[in-house]
Amino acid sequence: MRGTLALLFSFLLIFTGPARAADSLEIGYMPIIPVSQAFVVLENSVLQQAGVTDPKLVQFQNGPAIVQALLAGQLDVAYLGIGPAMVARAKGADIKVVASNIVEQISMLTLGELAPYFEGDARTAFERFTAEKGRKPVIATFPVGSVPETVLQYWMRKQLQIDPASIEIVYQGAAQVQQSLMTGAVDGAAILEPVVSIVTQRRDDARVVARGSEMFPHQPGAVLAVREALIAEQPELVQALVKAHADATTLLKDNPAAAAPAVGKYVGGGRLPAEVVEKALRSSAANFEADPNAIVDGTREMRDFQAELGTLKAEVDLDALFDTRFYDQLTPAN
Secondary structure, eight states: OHHHHHHHHHHHHHHHTTOOOOTTOEEEEOSSGGGHHHHHHHHTTHHHHTTOSSOEEEEOSSHHHHHHHHHTTOOSEEEEEHHHHHHHHHTTOOEEEEEEOBBSOOEEEEOTTTGGGGGSOGGGHHHHHHHHHSSOOEEEESOTTSHHHHHHHHIIIIISOOOGGGSEEEEOOHHHHHHHHHHTSSSEEEEOTTHHHHHHHHOTTOEEEEOHHHHSTTOBOEEEEEEHHHHHHOHHHHHHHHHHHHHHHHHHHHOHHHHHHHHHTTGGGGTSOHHHHHHHHHHHGGGBOOOGGGGHHHHHHHHHHHHHHTSOOSOOOHHHHBOOHHHHTOOTTO
């Protein structure tokens, strides 16, 4: 691991050359497993080696909040869901998606009273629960327009072919969803890691009833987006960031245990047990994906679905949203 990092640092020193230091680079992120590449990069001092002497980190609880920051002119770099990224671009934010983080990241997690109903036909689980309990099941997820909310809607409408009105949806941030699940304030959640691993470890009655591949096959998830101004002014820095992002993805896929300490510093307020962080990374390992080209088709499907729902009210030009050239310039030799 130490040798790999040394080689990465040497590469960055050579590759970035005398680029102007961006010592006030502002980076927005959420403390969730799908943006683990950000944490690996931050803890490996990659940005400092590339000339960013004072990165300013801004934590958010959901993607729509990052959108507001981008529209307000804040953030040079953002790790956010592809849904919010599309919304930000549609509303005028000058961002480009230069790398993917993960695919098929959302799981449907249910608790005690609701979980048994999925042992039968999933299409009638919510209906049968309502008939027997005298109330609709309460399901938590991120705000409207986020990836988790979009995946929940897609799963119900397209996969199960049932009316979303058959459940009561509660919109919350990551920490709030976790708290709602832990206290039993909700019956389930369409949510991502590390919430899934935390809740399933601490509650015996928690059960995943649908994985991302079942809910929305090939769904794009979190992405790395940068300002067009940063691309224009410091393309060497962006190239170095994408290279480091790709290397972090390889580490997350091949050696989750080695990546766990860096990730554990940021998710769960840095207070999660190491075994929970590693469990969450291992369950996500096969889904980490850095190549932005791999999510273009899934993004198009998500864009069209969000337009159908009315949550994406403006046309999004995917050619304008994606800038794959930095990833495309990477080769195995790099």
